[in-house]
Amino acid sequence: MDTMRDRFAPVVTHLLDEDPRVAVVVAEIGKVALAEAMRRHPHRVINVGIREQLLVGAAAGLALTGMRPVVHTFASFLVERPFEQVKLDLGHQNAGAVLVSAAASFDWPAGGYTHMAPGDVALLDTLDGWTVQVPGHPDEAETLLRHAVAAGDDKVYVRLSESANRRGHRVDGRGLRTVREGRAGVVVAVGPMLDAVLAATEGLEVTVLYATTVRPFDAAALRRATQAAGTDVVLVEPYLAGTSTGAVSEALVDVPHRILGLGVGRRELRKYGTVEEHVAAHGLDAASLRERIGAFVAVPARA
Structure with a gap:
C-alpha cells in the first residue's frame, strides 16, 4: 500500500491543473x-529553501492576493519552528492556507527529536479558527486534502502519517463515525489509531467512534454515543496524550463524565x-491499550 505522503504530490498536481488559485509552497x-508539478506550473510551485518562517510567510502573502496556498514539510518544521508566522501571518491577518505535514509524532525516529512533533495539534489549539484533519489511511488523506483545498479560504491543518489503518473509511471532513456499538463506555480512535483500538477492544462492550476531523470536534456525535453507551470516554490520539480532553469536557459539560486521554507521553x-x-513505549500498541482501556471503563466482555 502506498503511504499518505505518496498521495500528496499527485493530488496537489491535479489540484494545480484544476484550479488556478492553488499554489504549493515547500522548503526543500x-x-x-513535486518535480512534475513544478514543470507544469513553474509560477505556482514555490521552493523557498530551508527557511521555514519564510515558508509560512510566503503562503500568507499568496493568500492575501487571493490564492489558495498548500504548504508542505515535516510537522516540526511546519507548526513548531514557524509558529509565530502561523499565529501572526496566517491567524492574525485572517489569511487562509492548507498546512500539510509529514513525519507526524515519531514517524522518522532516525531523524531524532528535531523531526518529531507530538505537540503539533495541541499547539494549534492555542489559536482560533483552525480545522484539523487526521486521516488514518491514504484514501482518507486524498479525500481530506481535496476537501481542505476546496474549503474557501479557511485555515486547515492536514496531518499525514506513515502509519495507516488496513482499510480506509468514507470521510466527509466533518464528524465522528460509529465503527462499533456497545453499552459500557465510548472509545474515540483518532486517525491511524483505529486498527489498534479495534484490536484492543475486540469482545469488549464499548462503542468505538472514529475521528479524522478533530477540530472542530463533533460534540453532537459524542453526546449521542454517550446516551447509549455511558459517559466513560477514552480518547486514543496519535499525538500528545490528552490533547482533546478539553473538547470532550466541553461537549459533556452538563453531564457527569470521566475521561482517559491516551496518546504520546x-x-x-x-x-x-x-x-x-516508540508505539510500545507510549503504550499505544493493542495489548497496552486493551489493558488501559479495560482498567478504566471496567467493561464486561461480550457474551
Whole structure:
C-alpha cells in the first residue's frame, strides 16, 4: 500500500491543473516528488529553501492576493519552528492556507527529536479558527486534502502519517463515525489509531467512534454515543496524550463524565529506535491499550 505522503504530490498536481488559485509552497522537503508539478506550473510551485518562517510567510502573502496556498514539510518544521508566522501571518491577518505535514509524532525516529512533533495539534489549539484533519489511511488523506483545498479560504491543518489503518473509511471532513456499538463506555480512535483500538477492544462492550476531523470536534456525535453507551470516554490520539480532553469536557459539560486521554507521553525518549518501539513505549500498541482501556471503563466482555 502506498503511504499518505505518496498521495500528496499527485493530488496537489491535479489540484494545480484544476484550479488556478492553488499554489504549493515547500522548503526543500518534498521538492523531488513535486518535480512534475513544478514543470507544469513553474509560477505556482514555490521552493523557498530551508527557511521555514519564510515558508509560512510566503503562503500568507499568496493568500492575501487571493490564492489558495498548500504548504508542505515535516510537522516540526511546519507548526513548531514557524509558529509565530502561523499565529501572526496566517491567524492574525485572517489569511487562509492548507498546512500539510509529514513525519507526524515519531514517524522518522532516525531523524531524532528535531523531526518529531507530538505537540503539533495541541499547539494549534492555542489559536482560533483552525480545522484539523487526521486521516488514518491514504484514501482518507486524498479525500481530506481535496476537501481542505476546496474549503474557501479557511485555515486547515492536514496531518499525514506513515502509519495507516488496513482499510480506509468514507470521510466527509466533518464528524465522528460509529465503527462499533456497545453499552459500557465510548472509545474515540483518532486517525491511524483505529486498527489498534479495534484490536484492543475486540469482545469488549464499548462503542468505538472514529475521528479524522478533530477540530472542530463533533460534540453532537459524542453526546449521542454517550446516551447509549455511558459517559466513560477514552480518547486514543496519535499525538500528545490528552490533547482533546478539553473538547470532550466541553461537549459533556452538563453531564457527569470521566475521561482517559491516551496518546504520546510527555517524557522524551532519548533513543532513536523504531516506530514500533516508540508505539510500545507510549503504550499505544493493542495489548497496552486493551489493558488501559479495560482498567478504566471496567467493561464486561461480550457474551
